[in-house]
Amino acid sequence: MNLFNLFSDIEKVDGDVAERVAYYTRRNLFKLGRKATTAMAAPTVLAASLNDAYAQSATVAEVLNFALTLEYLEDEFYRTGLATAGLIAAGDQAVIAQISKHEAAHVALLKGALGTAAMAKPTFKFGNAFSTYPVFLATAQAFEDIGVRAYKGQAGNLLGQAVLTTALQIHSVEARHAAIVRRIRGLKGWISDPAETPAAAYAGEDNVTQATVNVTTLPNVTGIDAARSREAFDEILTRQAVLAIAGAYL
Amino acid sequence: MLSSNKDQQVAPGVFVSPEHPSMFLGRRLFLRYAGFTVAASGLLMACSSTETVQVTPTIVDLGSGDTGILNYAYALEQLEAAFYTQVVATPYANMSADEKTILTEIRDHEIIHREFFKAAIGSSAIIGLTPNFSTINFSDRSSVLNAAKTFEDLGVGAYNGAGKLIKSADYLTLAGKIVSVEARHAAIIRDLLNPRTAAFAGDDVIDAMGLDKQFTPAQVLPLAQPFVTNKISGANLPV
Numbered sequence: 072m073n074l075f076n077l078f079s080d081i082e083k084v085d086g087d088v089a090e091r092v093a094y095y096t097r098r099n100l101f102k103l104g105r106k107a108t109t110a111m112a113a114p115t116v117l118a119a120s121l122n123d124a125y126a127q128s129a130t131v132a133e134v135l136n137f138a139l140t141l142e143y144l145e146d147e148f149y150r151t152g153l154a155t156a157g158l159i160a161a162g163d164q165a166v167i168a169q170i171s172k173h174e175a176a177h178v179a180l181l182k183g184a185l186g187t188a189a190m191a192k193p194t195f196k197f198g199n200a201f202s203t204y205p206v207f208l209a210t211a212q213a214f215e216d217i218g219v220r221a222y223k224g225q226a227g228n229l230l231g232q233a234v235l236t237t238a239l240q241i242h243s244v245e246a247r248h249a250a251i252v253r254r255i256r257g258l259k260g261w262i263s264d265p266a267e268t269p270a271a272a273y274a275g276e277d278n279v280t281q282a283t284v285n286v287t288t289l290p291n292v293t294g295i296d297a298a299r300s301r302e303a304f305d306e307i308l309t310r311q312a313v314l315a316i317a318g319a320y321l
Numbered sequence: 322m323l324s325s326n327k328d329q330q331v332a333p334g335v336f337v338s339p340e341h342p343s344m345f346l347g348r349r350l351f352l353r354y355a356g357f358t359v360a361a362s363g364l365l366m367a368c369s370s371t372e373t374v375q376v377t378p379t380i381v382d383l384g385s386g387d388t389g390i391l392n393y394a395y396a397l398e399q400l401e402a403a404f405y406t407q408v409v410a411t412p413y414a415n416m417s418a419d420e421k422t423i424l425t426e427i428r429d430h431e432i433i434h435r436e437f438f439k440a441a442i443g444s445s446a447i448i449g450l451t452p453n454f455s456t457i458n459f460s461d462r463s464s465v466l467n468a469a470k471t472f473e474d475l476g477v478g479a480y481n482g483a484g485k486l487i488k489s490a491d492y493l494t495l496a497g498k499i500v501s502v503e504a505r506h507a508a509i510i511r512d513l514l515n516p517r518t519a520a521f522a523g524d525d526v527i528d529a530m531g532l533d534k535q536f537t538p539a540q541v542l543p544l545a546q547p548f549v550t551n552k553i554s555g556a557n558l559p560v
Contacts, residue, residue, distance in 0.1 A: 162517050169519035176531030223497040227490035235493075239481045240532035242497065246504035247522040247533075251512060259426070260509040261502060282441050282495055289436035292429075299429035303437075304498040 131232055134225045136190045137310055138238065139181040141218050143192045144320060146174040148200065148214060155201045163255055170211075170248045177241055184234070195320050208256050213272045215249035216262060217308060217316060220272075224307035246305070261302040271316050275306045381447050383538075385557040387489050388445045393538055393558060394496065395438035396450060397479055400548055401472050402431035403452040408469070413462045420513060424469075427506050434499055451550040466514050473507035474526055476500075478534030479541045486538075486559040504533070 149171035152158055159167050182189045200210040222242035229235040250260035265277035279287050279300045286292070286300045383392040405428035412421065439446050458464035480500035487493045508521040515523075527533055538555045546553060 165518050166521065169522060173522065173527060173531040176529065180530050180532075219501050223494065223501065226484070226493050226497045230487075230490050230493055231485075233485075236481065236485050236535050237532065239484045239497070239500070240535055243477050243481060243500055243504035243533040244522055244527055244531060246501035247508035247527075250505035250508035251521040254509060254512060255517075260423075260505045261426070261430070281437060281498065282491060284437055284440045286433055286437050289433065289440055291436050292433055295429045295432065299426060300433055302426065303430040303433040303502055305501040306498065307494060 130228055131234060132185060132188050134228050134238075135181055135185050135234065136188070137225065137313075138222065138241070139178065139185065139190060140193065140317065141214075141221055141313070142174055142177040142181055144195055144317060145214050145218065146171070146178045147192070147195055148197060148210065149174055151197065152201060152207050152211075158201055158204055158207055160204055166251055166255065167211075170215075170252075173244055173248070177244075180237070180241075184237075193321050197320065205256075208252060212249065212252045212256060212258075213269055215245055215252055217272050217313060218245040219249055219305055220308035221310070221313040223305060224309055224313070259302070262305060263298050263302050265301060269316070271312070272308075274312070275308075277301055278304070278306055380552045380554050381450065382554045382556070383447060383558055384445060386559065387487055387492050388442060389555070389558045390483050390486055390496075391438055391442050391492065392445070392447045393483065393541075393555060394480070394499070395435065395442060395446060396549075396553060397476055397541070397545065398431055398434040398438055399450050400452060400545060401476060402428065402435040403450075404454060404457075404468065404472060404548075405431055407452075407454060407459055408465055411459045413460050413465050415462070423509055423513070427469075427510075430502060430506070448551075450553075453548055453550045456547070463514075466510060469510045470507065470514065473503055473510055474534065475536070475541060475544060476503040477507055478536040479538070481533060481535035482537050482540070 149167060153164075153167060153171055197210070200207055219242060222238055222245060225238065226235065226242075229238055253260050262273065262276050265273065267273045267276070279285060279297065281304055286303065287297050292300070381396075383389045383396065405424060409421075409425050409428050416424075454468075457468045477500060480496050480503065484493060484496060487496060507526075511520045511523065514520065522533075537560070538558045539560070542553055542555045
């Protein structure tokens with residue numbers, strides 16, 4: 072199965088997938104509601120701030136479990152890739168191993184922060200992602216660029232929360248990952264072509280209006296290609312959009 | 322500043338020796354100390370000028386609240402845009418086509434960031450700053466790329482640390498849209514210096530928890546100040 076088919080499949084109206092994503096979301100919400108009162112004892116670096124957040128709402132825990140889902144996905148993906156003999160080019164081993172190390176650390180960090188509220192690792196289906204190195208890299212790029220957009224999309228929900236800084240510190244690491252994977256693939260490190268695939272992962276990246284300012288018509292940007300204006304700002308993805316894409320792997 | 326081989330470079334041209342007060346003062350105190358040093362050297366420069374009247378440099382106040390944070394970002398983007406403009410205008414020896422494309426595109430991103438902030442802040446925007454890149458050798462690849470690495474890593478840490486100071490969700494998201502592009506720059510610059518190694522997100526900048534740097538304005542401004550002629554004040558920024 073082609074990687075891109077996986078994504079285009081999910082874009083179609085697919086009752087089964089929609090049901091699965093909805094179930095998944097409901098399950099998390101239920102779990103959070105049930106566990107919220109027992110999460111206080113989590114002995115972690117973030118526990119105190121998370122407890123503060125619980126006092127106000129469960130939104131922060133929802134955001135962190137959402138992030139944990141993506142980190143579980145990435146962590147298993149890279150570990151499996153590294154364990155697949157002959158898959159990763161010898162010259163790129165150090166890069167992929169470094170990314171894998173970070174994803175494992177992110178899983179540990181988020182699990183620790185959530186304590187008993189942490190969701191269990193889902194069972195993932197990676198399809199043909201490990202069949203060839205180009206497919207592996209294309210999948211890696213999609214995961215990383217989606218991850219960047221997903222964290223960014225949740226920043227507003229963490230406004231004023233102590234965990235915001237931690238989320239931002241993960242977010243920029245994912246952006247570093249995305250850039251190097253793109254470079255290995257012979258692409259620019261920044262998202263440039265609005266027609267990049269999978270389409271669902273890059274939807275909205277052609278936006279050039281930032282905070283009501285059209286960034287293609289600013290003073291002193293005359294002669295600068297409009298592509299630079301798209302590249303200069305990474306766009307967000309909503310939680311729903313991300314779960315719809317991730318649903319293909321669940 | 323003279324430096325021995327035991328010294329640690331904390332920014333281009335800024336060395337700290339193991340015997341330096343920073344090694345036994347707290348980081349915050351050291352940064353205050355470093356800020357003092359910069360102010361003092363500015364004074365010395367003023368004294369050594371041929372004019373007999375000592376010129377007091379105008380202090381650029383970033384302001385307060387979200388506007389202050391936007392001006393803080395605007396100042397950093399001005400610095401980066403000026404740096405890459407110089408890099409592209411006077412390319413170092415044997416700059417490859419790949420490197421030229423990358424550095425030109427980064428220049429354009431930083432110019433767009435700069436002009437965006439100027440437009441978004443409007444009448445509260447700080448003035449155009451005068452850069453001072455005298456410590457950077459623009460004809461030397463290593464000097465240029467290491468300075469670029471410093472600026473990008475510092476920019477990422479600055480945005481990461483400023484997020485919690487922002488009150489508006491829209492501005493927070495906006496900062497997020499820019500910081501990930503700065504992080505992409507950092508990774509690519511680092512890959513130019515150390516191709517296909519762990520350096521793109523090296524252990525020098527990402528900690529054991531998989532977290533990138535985050536700095537407060539009070540940490541960033543003293544490190545940025547040596548590259549700007551104007552004296553920048555973040556005294557009214559949120560903390």
